[in-house]
Amino acid sequence: MAASAGKAFLTLMEPHRLMFLALGCIMGLVLGIIPGIGGLTGTAMLLPFTFNMDPYSAFALLLGLGATTATGDPIPAVLFGVPGGAASAATVLDGFPMAKKGEAGRALSAAYMSSLMGGVFGAVLMGISIPILRPVMLFIGSPELLAFSVLGISMVAVLSGNAPLRGITAGCLGVMIAMIGTDPQTGTLRWTFDSLYLWDGLPLTPLLLGVFALPELCDLLIGRVAIASDTGMANIYKGQWQGVKDCFSHWWLIMRCSWIGGGIGSIPGISASVVDWLAYGHALKTEKGASATFGKGDVRGVIASESSNNAKEGGALVPTVAFGVPGSATMAILLGAFLIHGLVPGPDMLTKNLSITYAMVWSVALANILGAGLCYAFSPQFAKLATLRYTLILPAVLGIIYIGAFEATRQWGDLFTLLFFGLVGWIMKQFKWPRPPLILGVVLGDTIERYLFISIERYGLSWMLRPIVVLLFALAILGLIRPLLQDIRSQGGLGRMLTSFQRPTFHPSQLFTMFMIALIGAAVVASLQWDFSAKIVPLVVGTVALCAAVLSLFNEMCRKPAAAAAEGPAEHAEHEVGEKIHMDLVSDTAHLPVREIVMRGGLFFGYLIGFMAVMATI
Known part of the structure; x- marks a missing residue:
């Protein structure tokens, strides 16, 4: 084994x-900077160019691109609050606030160093685990994949800060x-509203x-200021070195988080988009003082997200x-390279083609080192x-976002989806509803339903007694009820918590909660007409959402927080919608009058709607 690893290294050198x-690394970094494009598109583009290459060169090119795309993702996430890809969404929560405080250099260097360490760890994990995990992976079936997905969705409580009910909703x-579209079991059209675009889901x-x-x-336009001031950039090189020291300080x-990324990445069928949220949630629960600083510019949030993000690439190679x-989806394209070069995944890759397998390990490790450098x-x-005027940043980033969104299916519906959920996301941010749980639900929703039906059809209900599933x-149940237990403890016990209720008071933020109740209720009523197999999961999930x-x-x-017990009505209302109620980015426009925020926000989305209308008529 050591001889094969040495031979692979010398061949790759x-x-x-x-x-x-190096070419693959550069292309991967460029694609990572552009939101919405990602390594999947780049790998598909490069695959035809590998036909006449030897296997070592082909996999060096493809894995160089795939491994470093995640390294480039933090750049737009930190600088503009725009995820470079689905797997870097969690980086926004702390990276963007750091940029606003003039610590963009520190955030970026911490992201790169943690990406490097996580990526190398993932490669090492792949190299030592393939012979070990092969028999273990045979015991993981659809019930275990379902349980992993349920564990992932239970993280909504952790990612909701002090508003777990909003997070669960x-x-x-x-x-x-995630269930919008054609039901795979019965062919029933669910919530498609007679739109052909929605048949395949969003x-x-x-x-x-x-x-x-x-x-x-939108908030950048409303505030009409640069993301960061020039004064915050005075010590940019010092901040850059501080980011590196942060990574070594938090090596454990x-x-x-690299274990989480590599482990989850090695499980087929679990979306890579959820890895960074799981790692972020783990750091939030285990790091000292994280509940008070995460989401406000804590470098540990960036480190947790990015180390797991890059480690998952090495993990995804294990089952491949x-x-x-x-x-992962990128690994599915990589299988095409196996066929092109006459390689068969499986035992042969661990015996007669072991040197090629280790060449892949070295490619991932070296690509992470080169990309981070x-x-x-x-x-x-x-x-x-981050110091550029908002008038320069807005049009450039908007154009890139539109290109990235249109790359999804290359239909007009992609742009309407972008605009609609942009408005929803802005309203959620203004009313302090946590947005990460929404994305987590979208990512895992289809996976949960698919593996639930497969498990029932293959095993009946006996799969619920399998040890790993139990x-x-x-763990999922514990994750969901833990915030409630913490709430009871913070109130001084169940009795004191029950006495903390008061006469109902109204605040404008409750209008959005009422809208959510009406929306979910209408969706549940509409689902009653579907076939049983098509409606059972939406009904259960919708009922839970409605109750929450x-x-x-x-x-x-009716609830008066303990912190506001001694305050008047005005202060109490502020606590109700204050910073402590959610785990998300905090709006910088709170100092402006509400009328001004609404007018400028309406101008922003009105411009985008008008742009779409004009483009549709051309």
Whole structure:
């Protein structure tokens, strides 16, 4: 094994193969900077060019691109609050606030170094785990995949800060959004509204860019200031070095999150888009003082997200090489390269083709080192982009977002999806509803329903007693009820919590909660007409969402927080909608009059709607 690893390294070190690796790295970084494009598109574009290459050169090119796309994703996430890809959405929560405070250099260098350490860890994990995990992976079936998905969706409570009911409502709504389209069991059209575009469901990319990207650009227009001031850039090189030191100071966090990224990435069928949220939630629960600082510019949030994000690439190679089962969409395209070069995934890759397998390991490790080095060298220049006037940033970033959203299915519906969820995301941000649970629900909703029906058809109900399933379900239940237990403890016990209720009071933020109740209720009523198999999961999820939304409204109207017990009505209302009620980016426009915010926000979305209308008539 050591001889094969050494042979693979020497083969990969030949100049022409290093050139292909470097070319792949550069292309991956460029694609990572452009929101919505991602490594999937780049890998598909490069695959035909590998026909006449040897396997070492071909995989160096393809894996160089795939491994470094995630390294480039933090650049737009930190500088503009725009996720470079679905897997870097969690980076926005702390990276963008750091940029606003003039710490863009520190955030970017921390992202690059943690990406490097996570990526190398993922490659090492792949190298040592393929022979070990091969027999273990055979015990993981659809019930275990379902349990992993349920565990992932239980993170909505963690990602909701001190508003778990709002988080559960948003997460369940995300699951319902994921079920829009044709039901795979019965062919029933669910919530399609006679639109052909919705038959295949809503694509993730325009939805993600809408929920996270457009609201930040809208707030940039409303505030009419640069993202960061020039004074904050005075010590940019010092901040850059501080980001590196942060990573070494929190090396144990990087190791844990890399384990999460590599482990989840090695499980086929679990979307890579959820890895960074799981790692972020883990850091939020385990790091000292994280609940008070995460979401406000804590470098540990950036480190947790990015280390897991890059580690998942090495993890995704494990089932691809060992079983021929792609660990991600990009790995599915990589299987095409196996066929092109006459390689068969499976036992042969661990015996007679072991040197090629280790060449893949070295390619991932070296690509992460090269990609992080390039990004680190140019991060001072990247960081200065945050000081540009908003009139320069808005049109450039808007154009890139539209291109990224249109790449999903290349239909007009992608742009309408972007615009609609951009408005929804902006309203959620203004009323302090957590947006991460919504995305988590969209990512995992289809997975949960698919593996639920497969498990029932293959195993009946006996799968619920499998040891791994029982363990994961127990962890999921614990994750959901933990915020309630913490709430009871913070109120001084159940008795004192029950006495903290008062006469109902009204606040404008409750209007959005009422809208959510009406929307979910209408969706549940519409689902009653479907076939049983098509409606059972939407009905259950919708009922949970409806109950959580009603309880949330009651809590907002009748509950008086302990911190506001000694304050008057005005201060109490502020606590009800204050910073402590959600885990998300905080709007910088709170100092402006409400009328001004509404007018400028309406101008922004009115312009986008007008642009769409004009383009549709051309």
